[in-house]
Amino acid sequence: MENKGWDEFEIGAMLRTFDGSVDNIAGTKQEDRSYSENSSYRASVADWRLIKPVFNKDYCIDCQFCWVYCPDVSIVSRDKKMVGIDMDHCKGCGVCVEVCPTNPKSLLMFGEHADEETEIAQWPSKDEEK
Amino acid sequence: MSEMKKIKNLKEFSTSADRFEGANLLCPGCAHSIIVREVLNATNDDLVLAASTGCLEVCTAVYPYTSWDASWIHIGFENGSTAVAGAETMYKALKTKGRLKQPDRTPKFVAFGGDGASYDIGFQWISGCMERNHDMMYVVLDNEVYANTGGQRSSSTPIGSSATTTPAGSISYGEKINKKDMMGIMGAHHIPYAAQVAPNKWKDMVKKIQKGFATEGAVFINAVSPCTTEWKFDPKDTMHIADLATDTLVFPLYEIIDGRQYNITYRPKNVVPVEEYLAAQGRFKHLFKDQYKYLIKEWQERVDENWAYLQRREEAKV
The missing domain is CATH 3.30.70.20 (Alpha-Beta Plaits)
Incomplete structure (x- = not known):
């Protein structure tokens, strides 16, 4: 993943925890979720x-x-x-x-x-x- | 979706799928994440979350990572509460106009803040949210100090605690002003529900959180959050300190309904002397020197008095 510098951010930047569309996270166990690279679960x-x-x-x-x-x-x-x-x-x-x-x-x-x-x-x- | 999640026992609770992730940068043994997990796991509904600046915010959103699996906003020190209140107002407006894309879903609005963001800096904003009675929950993670910036005293810091701006030494015994009675203040807002919780009493906590979610209107939750770094104890003892906090009645667990009805929800079978709570933490170490020993007696008297007051309020129902 390409990390942006502090002065390259857009205002109101958003990190997405999951790849693709997500429904019913509360009913999905961690191993079945499609975490994006921005989730600390990947860290x-x-x-x-x-x-x-x-x-x-x-x-x-x-x-x-x-x-x-x-x-x-x-x-x-x-x-x-x-x-x-x-x-x-x-x-x-x-x-x-x-x-x-x-x-x-x-x-x-x-x-x-x-x-x-x-x-x-x-x-x-x-x-x-x- | 809008049904209350059934949590009868811990085994049932453990089937929850966490919406808070590990590899956040909170200290090992931090109670913040324990409280956050207990709050988030109390419901299966969608969540709209915010955190005011503090340990929780800076540690769970370190670029390029986020530890939240629900919509969460990173916002200023003072306005976590109003950001959520704004989202809630918009939700209500869209609902009235019939423009919600998924009208059958019932999101819950929760703001988290540390004691610095709640007792001091965001106080006016929270007061506004409570006064306007937004359908939201505000959770204070009360670690009695500005832990994120290096342990400065906040208005939640109790008497005798050594903080970096109120250091204890040969002249001073540390913080000299008593802790702000936030629960009393929130009770005086006559909000539908206010409660004090502790992470070690998970069942009491989940019960209160669910009650809060079911309540229409503003809900205030004050959660004691033992801080291994600033309270100066070993990370493994987090739950032991929380046990002491509730069993010595330094943090009595109770709820206030409509600002009038007090209910004490936990009465320890054996009340532990406050001395043990103080002795377990490095921030009160100096109180055991001869010159400051009288403060321990004062502590005990203050805690006893507060407990008697709560019981009187509970009985009087006023």
């Missing part, structure tokens, strides 16, 4: 992250707390089930881990370069004190 903030959440499906109860409290629309939930994490948009704030009610938590933060499978294999067991 990535993955390089902001120092730590990343890792999702362990075995302990998840699909309560959806992480979905509702994720500030970056990065928790992917489909058909009332937690599916995974959108790593392009996650900034690694760790809110999802804090609000996760399971014991042990089904989401934990690890260093950005940690290997997901290794971490899931050595997931902490139930914390009896809680």
Whole structure:
């Protein structure tokens, strides 16, 4: 995409989020939408992250707390089930881990370069004190 | 389309298709986007949105990107509310003339503003919108400081908070003026519906937003938005701070109907001492020094007094 300079803008410039005509966005899931190059959905903030959440499906109860409290629309939930994490948009704030009610938590933060499978294999067991 | 979206529980809510996108430039752990998502997901109707200048506006519309999947306008610091009011007036006029292309669709008009844009700079404009009773909703994302420009105090900043223009030190304890009672002021406009909400109480929030959308006339929503950068806490603690804000009654959740009927919608089972709320945030750190400790006691008294006042108003129904 060709970026315009500050003095090349037209007054009242408009960015279109979608390509083509759009109807019923509220009923269309993100993967079915035709995002244009101007939607930040196409962008990535993955390089902001120092730590990343890792999702362990075995302990998840699909309560959806992480979905509702994720500030970056990065928790992917489909058909009332937690599916995974959108790593392009996650900034690694760790809110999802804090609000996760399971014991042990089904989401934990690890260093950005940690290997997901290794971490899931050595997931902490139930914390009896809680 | 005009039917109210059914949201009985969180699982049902999670089937919503978000109309707000990630990869915006809000800080990690910012509560603004949590509030925006809860507001937008409360309806399936079309949306006409505006944001007054503030963190939300500058972070969600950084050229060449936009994070909004609905019609949204980037406008001045003061006039987010009037831009939406204008769109609403035009919609009404076209409807009366029968010139709407899709008359069966019922768009909702929502303006967002930070506390700087609402409590200070856009105050007159909001007051006008509320007085003219436009069929719109104004949502304040109240983080009690001008966070976008570097943390200057706003008229929403509470006593004792250290902001960059009211820094705490050996002479001053920070902000000396109490927070403006915006809810009371909006109640005095006798608008059909005003409510205070918090992102951690998503169900209460969605209920109030839906009530607001169903209301014909102006709706004012004040949402507490913990700011990790200016309140100085760890990004992961956003929801914990919001919990403390509602459970200490620093941000009581209530609604005002027609400016008269107060309803308290959340009564914490265990009221937490205000001290815990203050201790969790870096902006109140200095209050725990010996010379300023008396302020914590004053804080508690102020919060208790406000809670008693709200209960009296609720009971008296006047």
